[in-house]
Amino acid sequence: MGGVDVGGGGGGKRAVNAEINMIPFIDLLMVTIAFLLITAVWVTNSRMNANAQVPGPPNTEPTEVTTPEKILHLHIEEFEFKLVWQQGSTVVAEDKVPKQEQTDKEFVKFGDLAVKIAEQWQQHGGHQDPSDQKTDQCVVHADNKLPFRELVGVLDAIYDKKREQNQADGTIKNVPVFNMSFSIR
Amino acid sequence: MSDHAKVIKKHHDHHAHAIAKPGKRLMHHVPLAFVLKKVLGHGGRNVNTALNLTSYIDFLLVTVIFLLMSFSAGGEITVDKSITLPNAENVEDVIEAPMVAVNGQSVMVDGTPAGNTRAIRDAGKVQKVDELFELLKRKKELWSSFHPDKAFPGVAILQVDVDVEALVVKSVFQTAAFAGYPNISFMVRKRAKAGGGEGG
Numbered sequence: 001m002g003g004v005d006v007g008g009g010g011g012g013k014r015a016v017n018a019e020i021n022m023i024p025f026i027d028l029l030m031v032t033i034a035f036l037l038i039t040a041v042w043v044t045n046s047r048m049n050a051n052a053q054v055p056g057p058p059n060t061e062p063t064e065v066t067t068p069e070k071i072l073h074l075h076i077e078e079f080e081f082k083l084v085w086q087q088g089s090t091v092v093a094e095d096k097v098p099k100q101e102q103t104d105k106e107f108v109k110f111g112d113l114a115v116k117i118a119e120q121w122q123q124h125g126g127h128q129d130p131s132d133q134k135t136d137q138c139v140v141h142a143d144n145k146l147p148f149r150e151l152v153g154v155l156d157a158i159y160d161k162k163r164e165q166n167q168a169d170g171t172i173k174n175v176p177v178f179n180m181s182f183s184i185r
Numbered sequence: 186m187s188d189h190a191k192v193i194k195k196h197h198d199h200h201a202h203a204i205a206k207p208g209k210r211l212m213h214h215v216p217l218a219f220v221l222k223k224v225l226g227h228g229g230r231n232v233n234t235a236l237n238l239t240s241y242i243d244f245l246l247v248t249v250i251f252l253l254m255s256f257s258a259g260g261e262i263t264v265d266k267s268i269t270l271p272n273a274e275n276v277e278d279v280i281e282a283p284m285v286a287v288n289g290q291s292v293m294v295d296g297t298p299a300g301n302t303r304a305i306r307d308a309g310k311v312q313k314v315d316e317l318f319e320l321l322k323r324k325k326e327l328w329s330s331f332h333p334d335k336a337f338p339g340v341a342i343l344q345v346d347v348d349v350e351a352l353v354v355k356s357v358f359q360t361a362a363f364a365g366y367p368n369i370s371f372m373v374r375k376r377a378k379a380g381g382g383e384g385g
Contacts, residue, residue: 022238029245036252045262046276047342047370052362107272107376144309144352148345151354152271152373159275176275182355184311 048155051179070126072117072178075141076154081113085124093124101153108153114160121161121177130164130172138178155180264372265293268346273373282340282370283324285317287349287357294320302349305356314360321364341366 068088075082080099085092097116102109117138127134138158142151159176167173212220262279264270265286286293292300292314299321300314321341329337341361345354358369 022242026238026242026245029242029249032249033245033252036249036256040252040255044375045264045270045279045372046273046375047279047372048273048276050358050369050371052358052367052369109274142351142355144311144350144355146351147347148349148351148354149271149347151351152273152347152371155371156273156275162275182358184355184359 048152048159049176049179050155051181069137070124072120072124072136072138073141073183074117074138074154074158076143076146076150078143081110081116081154083116083120085120093120095120101150108149110153110157113154114157117158117178118161125177127177128163130166133165135175135179136177138180139183140180141183262372264344268344269348270344270372270374271347272376274376274378276373276375277370279342279372280340280370282338282342283321283366284342284344284372285321285357285361286344287353288346289348292317292357294324300357302353305353306350309352311352311355311359313363314356317357317360318364321361321366325365337365338368339366340368340370342370342372344372 070085070087070092073084073086081097083095097113100112102111125136127136158178158180161177162174163177164172165175267288268286284295290302291298299317361369
């Protein structure tokens with residue numbers, strides 16, 4: 001049991017060594033542990049963003065004619081990934097990555113694809129400045145038969161590369177360099 | 186002394202018996218009281234023993250600190266039991282939004298049936314799921330009536346089973362976008378990065 005030993009004592013007086021009763025303290029700890037264990041969430045779910053690129057409401061003001069942005073089109077084929085940078089209908093760059101997945105039970109990872117996407121973005125990405133609030137677009141072209149687990153593996157590779165972006169509150173946040181959307185065929 | 190007298194004296198000497206009463210004998214001859222007490226076993230140790238609780242309290246404290254650090258006040262988001270979520274590394278925290286669950290048989294919005302997966306598969310092309318569209322549209326109108334001053338965020342979260350085909354995912358994705366939810370998130374299980382750091 002916990003106690004305080006101040007030495008001395010004896011001489012016919014009351015003992016000066018005081019014993020602190022630790023039982024209430026242990027009870028409190030036990031109750032806290034029980035509460036935290038009962039309310040604990042062991043499986044943490046998260047999310048991956050996507051955007052359907054739906055056009056906004058029509059703008060009545062006359063707009064300037066601007067050059068279209070470069071968009072990365074990612075084609076998921078049977079044995080490889082095709083990365084095509086397009087500006088409007090013009091193909092700016094094209095590259096291929098062999099489809100080598102690192103599968104671990106429910107986890108599919110395309111490490112080579114993530115590296116290649118990061119390289120491509122360094123060369124062709126249009127929104128690299130921290131003050132730029134926009135994000136480059138990546139359009140995923142997937143076969144209709146592709147299982148969702150592989151699709152998530154590809155999305156994971158797209159969101160692997162991050163850049164710094166200034167926030168409205170003055171802070172700097174690491175954000176994914178791409179925002180993805182699906183090509184609907 | 187004659188031999189007879191010797192025999193008689195031997196009989197009266199209790200030390201002369203060949204068989205003696207069992208018991209402790211060591212140090213009986215020491216003429217000190219505390220030694221005799223020890224030898225006879227009367228000066229025994231106190232039967233009340235105080236346990237050392239310091240290590241136990243340390244263990245409890247470490248457990249409490251660990252549980253407090255991993256405590257999440259956000260609560261658990263229910264995932265349909267028929268759905269196995271995929272794992273991913275580059276993820277964000279879940280936000281409050283309508284949950285669209287898609288498994289091998291059906292599509293559900295917050296537990297309400299909103300379409301049939303098999304029908305989408307049989308159609309063989311990306312199409313609008315009418316029930317899902319109506320349900321999501323109604324949810325959007327309800328939200329707007331409760332928050333007339335705010336812009337609708339248009340966020341929906343899809344809980345899709347790992348084995349569902351891309352055709353179904355694209356159909357649900359497109360339907361949600363048509364219903365006013367262009368910002369779609371896919372729910373996944375967070376997996377720690379192999380390197381431990383952020384990408385980029």
